[in-house]
Amino acid sequence: MAPQAPSSQYAPDSAEASRDPGTTATSSRKQRLVEQTNYRDKYLEESDIFFVLPEDAKPALPEWAAQDCEKILGARSPPERLFEVNSRGLQSMQRGDAGTEVETLDWLKRHLFPENDNIMELGLRLQGGMPFKRTYLPGGYAPNPVSEPVPDLAYGYTLQKRHRLFTGTQMIASEAMDPSQGQPGNYDLCFPFLIIECKVDAATKGCLKVEENQCLGASAACVSIINRLNSLLELKREGAEKVRNTIFSIAVNQDVVRLYVSWMGNDDIYYMKRICLIDLWLESGRRDLARYAENIMDWGKGARFEDIQRALDIISDEASDSLFKKGVYSSRTLAP
Numbered sequence: 399m400a401p402q403a404p405s406s407q408y409a410p411d412s413a414e415a416s417r418d419p420g421t422t423a424t425s426s427r428k429q430r431l432v433e434q435t436n437y438r439d440k441y442l443e444e445s446d447i448f449f450v451l452p453e454d455a456k457p458a459l460p461e462w463a464a465q466d467c468e469k470i471l472g473a474r475s476p477p478e479r480l481f482e483v484n485s486r487g488l489q490s491m492q493r494g495d496a497g498t499e500v501e502t503l504d505w506l507k508r509h510l511f512p513e514n515d516n517i518m519e520l521g522l523r524l525q526g527g528m529p530f531k532r533t534y535l536p537g538g539y540a541p542n543p544v545s546e547p548v549p550d551l552a553y554g555y556t557l558q559k560r561h562r563l564f565t566g567t568q569m570i571a572s573e574a575m576d577p578s579q580g581q582p583g584n585y586d587l588c589f590p591f592l593i594i595e596c597k598v599d600a601a602t603k604g605c606l607k608v609e610e611n612q613c614l615g616a617s618a619a620c621v622s623i624i625n626r627l628n629s630l631l632e633l634k635r636e637g638a639e640k641v642r643n644t645i646f647s648i649a650v651n652q653d654v655v656r657l658y659v660s661w662m663g664n665d666d667i668y669y670m671k672r673i674c675l676i677d678l679w680l681e682s683g684r685r686d687l688a689r690y691a692e693n694i695m696d697w698g699k700g701a702r703f704e705d706i707q708r709a710l711d712i713i714s715d716e717a718s719d720s721l722f723k724k725g726v727y728s729s730r731t732l733a734p
Contacts, residue, residue, distance in 0.1 A: 431545040432611040445537020466644040494498040510691040530582040534619040538680035554590035571714035593647040609649035617660035618668040
């Protein structure tokens with residue numbers, strides 16, 4: 399039986415967000431592993447990856463994860479362009495037109511999340527449709543290993559020297575973590591913090607259960623990357639503040655968007671919990687999604703990136719007490 403999680407206390411579901419398909423897709427093609435009805439209990443849970451319901455009471459979100467959720471779901475005034483989301487792509491997506499998954503992802507990138515041409519200025523990196531290495535998947539010795547994640551979109555950081563996001567010593571420190579330097583695959587994306595999965599199908603109306611399964615595996619891999627960084631950090635400086643292993647993911651179809659948070663606590667179990675449900679047919683829901691999207695990007699390029707830099711500095715012996723005294727790094731308590 400899966401562990402239980404707390405009730406959602408951060409943001410109510412966007413009103414009238416009731417068009418949730420929630421059924422397993424059926425078709426004549428060969429069924430993928432993540433589509434199997436027993437995938438969660440036979441594969442994910444055997445690898446200590448659990449999906450928990452918003453209304454459940456335990457386990458409680460760690461305080462640091464709750465703080466990150468509050469930042470993401472907090473108030474802000476997004477740019478007006480983010481409100482212009484009744485695009486042709488969204489309308490065709492909601493009609494269930496054939497081939498609209500590509501249109502949906504294009505709509506998300508154009509209207510909600512910055513594309514690669516723009517995000518480099520923010521210090522971020524977008525990668526889509528590329529597999530994650532099994533190296534980072536938990537449950538390596540499980541009799542039924544989880545499916546290799548291939549997220550539709552993944553946001554993290556670039557290691558390319560020309561962008562100068564990381565110093566030379568920080569990059570050396572990331573190599574000490576493992577040769578892949580926090581990259582989930584053989585491409586330029588490291589320390590991903592946001593996963594997006596899209597399922598738009600005229601026959602099934604987009605099965606969010608499958609998307610949730612995909613988010614569970616990909617998010618667990620992202621949490622695992624941060625855990626490796628924290629393990630090396632602890633070896634380098636016992637008792638050092640750890641990087642929060644909070645990861646956010648989004649599952650979207652033509653009707654609703656589900657926003658999730660993933661983390662691993664002291665019990666060494668990976669959890670994913672829904673923190674918000676958004677109705678794309680409502681203007682208020684689309685405005686909420688625009689706000690959350692901007693907040694996630696601000697968090698990714700801000701507090702989260704700074705924590706990773708701080709950890710790499712400590713690992714590379716570049717950090718010193720004077721940096722903390724000068725206020726370059728925060729003294730807040732991070733993940734246990």
